[in-house]
Amino acid sequence: xxxxxxxxxxxxxxxxxxxxxxxxxxxxxxxxxxxxxxxxxxxxxxxxxxxxxxxxxxxxxxxxxxxxxxxxxxxxxxxxxxxxxxxxxxxxxxxxxxxxxxxxxxxxxxxxxxxxxxxxxxxxxxxxxxxxxxxxxxxxxxxxxxxxxxxxxxxxxxxxxxxxxxxxxxxxxxxxxxxxxxxxxxxxxxxxxxxxxxxxxxxxxxxxxxxxxxxxxxxxxxxxxxxxxxxxxxxxxxxxxxxxxxxxxxxxxxx
Amino acid sequence: xxxxxxxxxxxxxxxxxxxxxxxxxxxxxxxxxxxxxxxxxxxxxxxxxxxxxxxxxxxxxxxxxxxxxxxxxxxxxxxxxxxxxxxxxxxxxxxxxxxxxxxxxxxxxxxxxxxxxxxxxxxxxxxxxxxxxxxxxxxxxxxxxxxxxxxxxxxxxxxxxxxxxxxxxxxxxxxxxxxxxxxxxxxxxxxxxxxxxxxxxxxxxxxxxxxxxxxxxxxxxxxxxxxxxxxxxxxxxxxxxxxxxxxxxxxxxxx
DNA sequence: TTGCTCCTCACGTCACGTGAGGTGGC
DNA sequence: TTGCTCCTCACGTCACGTGAGGTGGC
Numbered sequence: 200x201x202x203x204x205x206x207x208x209x210x211x212x213x214x215x216x217x218x219x220x221x222x223x224x225x226x227x228x229x230x231x232x233x234x235x236x237x238x239x240x241x242x243x244x245x246x247x248x249x250x251x252x253x254x255x256x257x258x259x260x261x262x263x264x265x266x267x268x269x270x271x272x273x274x275x276x277x278x279x280x281x282x283x284x285x286x287x288x289x290x291x292x293x294x295x296x297x298x299x300x301x302x303x304x305x306x307x308x309x310x311x312x313x314x315x316x317x318x319x320x321x322x323x324x325x326x327x328x329x330x331x332x333x334x335x336x337x338x339x340x341x342x343x344x345x346x347x348x349x350x351x352x353x354x355x356x357x358x359x360x361x362x363x364x365x366x367x368x369x370x371x372x373x374x375x376x377x378x379x380x381x382x383x384x385x386x387x388x389x390x391x392x393x394x395x396x397x398x399x400x401x402x403x404x405x406x407x408x409x410x411x412x413x414x415x416x417x418x419x420x421x422x423x424x425x426x427x428x429x430x431x432x433x434x435x436x437x438x439x440x441x442x443x444x445x446x447x448x449x450x451x452x453x454x
Numbered sequence: 455x456x457x458x459x460x461x462x463x464x465x466x467x468x469x470x471x472x473x474x475x476x477x478x479x480x481x482x483x484x485x486x487x488x489x490x491x492x493x494x495x496x497x498x499x500x501x502x503x504x505x506x507x508x509x510x511x512x513x514x515x516x517x518x519x520x521x522x523x524x525x526x527x528x529x530x531x532x533x534x535x536x537x538x539x540x541x542x543x544x545x546x547x548x549x550x551x552x553x554x555x556x557x558x559x560x561x562x563x564x565x566x567x568x569x570x571x572x573x574x575x576x577x578x579x580x581x582x583x584x585x586x587x588x589x590x591x592x593x594x595x596x597x598x599x600x601x602x603x604x605x606x607x608x609x610x611x612x613x614x615x616x617x618x619x620x621x622x623x624x625x626x627x628x629x630x631x632x633x634x635x636x637x638x639x640x641x642x643x644x645x646x647x648x649x650x651x652x653x654x655x656x657x658x659x660x661x662x663x664x665x666x667x668x669x670x671x672x673x674x675x676x677x678x679x680x681x682x683x684x685x686x687x688x689x690x691x692x693x694x695x696x697x698x699x700x701x702x703x704x705x706x707x708x709x
Numbered sequence: 710t711t712g713c714t715c716c717t718c719a720c721g722t723c724a725c726g727t728g729a730g731g732t733g734g735c
Numbered sequence: 736t737t738g739c740t741c742c743t744c745a746c747g748t749c750a751c752g753t754g755a756g757g758t759g760g761c
Contacts, residue, residue, distance in 0.1 A: 204598070204601055204602065208601055208602060209601070211601070211604075212600065212601040244564075244567070244593070244594055244597045244598075247567060247597060247601065248564050248566070248567055251566050251567055252560060252566065255553070255556050255557055255560055255566060256557075256560075258553045258556075259553050259554070259557050277561075278561065281557065281560060281561065284557060285554060285557055285558070288550060288553065288554050288557065289554065291550065292547060292550050292551060292554070295543060295546060295547050295550070296547060298510070298513045298514050298543065299514070299540060299543050299544065299547070301510050301513075302510055302511075302514050302536065302539060302540055302543065303540070305507060305510055305511075305536060306532075306533065306536065309499075309503050311503070311506050311507065311510060312499070312502060312503055312506055338499070339499055342499045342502060343459070343499075345467065346459055346463055346464070346466070346467040346502065347459065347463060
């Protein structure tokens with residue numbers, strides 16, 4: 200005696216495994232169907248409908264614990280729930296598309312860590328007479344700023360972009376940064392490609408010298424650096440003390 | 455002594471929870487960083503890079519057990535793996551988009567169970583003089599065919615579409631189906647909307663009579679039904695015996 | 710008779726999450 | 736001192752999957 204389809208056929212119909220159907224029975228999402236004389240479950244079209252409804256919601260990311268309530272709710276509640284589920288599905292899709300974009304940056308070394316604007320900035324530096332070590336330090340600083348003061352990132356970038364326009368500012372950067380690196384350990388080898396060795400291990404720490412250097416002319420230079428162009432964009436000046444404090448607390452030495 | 459950012463800051467930077475980072479440490483995906491004097495983990499930019507690399511792959515759906523191997527592989531293997539990951543991500547995205555489409559059909563009763571073409575067919579039936587019960591039986595049969603002989607679905611639909619053009623065929627359907635339903639239990643109430651009560655429970659079984667009716671003129675009618683138009687599209691004829699056998703085995707009575 | 714499908718437990722897995730109980734930092 | 740972050744276990748959870756040991760159907 201048959202009368203209805205078996206669990207395997209129902210599973211194929213709904214595009215799930217047999218175990219999944221039994222799991223839904225176990226949790227009361229789909230009622231157990233009749234059994235035939237051999238004890239086999241036999242599914243009718245109403246069971247299939249319920250199964251596909253459950254699967255559709257589960258496949259859309261709805262937790263199993265909520266599906267029963269949604270399917271047994273009244274028409275308005277049901278429709279409202281569907282709209283909500285569709286929205287969350289859409290945002291999940293958008294998120295996956297964003298993840299795919301990030302995935303593509305993975306070949307570009309630490310381009311996964313910094314926004315395009317920051318990478319462009321670092322790329323310009325060698326052409327302005329800055330060495331690989333200078334660029335390495337700049338990268339460390341940018342990463343730290345993004346980690347510690349994400350709201351300040353845009354302002355910080357604007358400040359550096361602006362500063363790089365001015366040769367005097369570039370010279371100051373060289374002097375200040377090089378002074379600091381000479382007192383400390385040498386920075387990373389500056390390799391920027393290949394997944395495993397894009398940055399020297401824990402190089403954030405390497406930018407910090409063993410002993411704090413003299414504060415005399417370093418302080419003056421820093422004054423010039425941070426207040427350069429302050430009259431044009433006061434937002435930078437307001438942001439920099441916060442950024443500096445954060446950088447200091449994370450081990451980057453600032454005179 | 456600080457030198458590096460804390461686990462909470464690293465988590466915020468990578469867009470994950472603290473627990474996730476510790477989980478990655480536990481499984482050797484990201485090395486444990488230095489500890490400060492309080493035993494707190496302190497992360498440098500190299501740690502952040504590794505963390506973001508791991509997270510990017512994990513977020514793209516790569517099992518954690520495979521991520522280490524991918525990141526520590528040579529450049530060609532790494533690039534090849536990335537291409538593969540991106541492809542699977544793309545197909546996951548496409549699948550979610552398809553699921554969203556299915557979700558939209560959920561309001562349409564059993565439109566989730568049948569393709570558009572089958573639904574259109576059922577919609578035409580009442581206009582051709584077929585009753586709600588006739589339509590219900592037809593729907594049952596279509597669902598069964600899709601479940602048991604999915605390859606035969608298209609041919610089966612073509613056959614019915616064609617048959618409905620011919621008034622003599624429609625009359626035959628009426629006679630045959632009604633005869634069968636009268637001997638059996640009455641079919642479902644035919645409600646086609648609302649999530650919970652779209653079809654009468656286990657109505658596949660309801661289409662089967664208690665006792666097999668006489669085979670005399672039923673057989674002749676069936677002969678005409680199945681071989682109608684056979685000369686034009688012989689594929690139908692080759693498919694129907696298989697379909698019939700399957701339908702019979704699932705409890706739909708065919709003379 | 711052989712292979713396939715089905716049955717019921719019981720335990721495993723994947724990627725974390727929760728919560729207890731405690732210490733360190735501003 | 737208060738609240739926040741961090742620490743280490745140990746166990747929980749979500750949605751199934753795996754596997755054992757056995758029976759039924761063509």
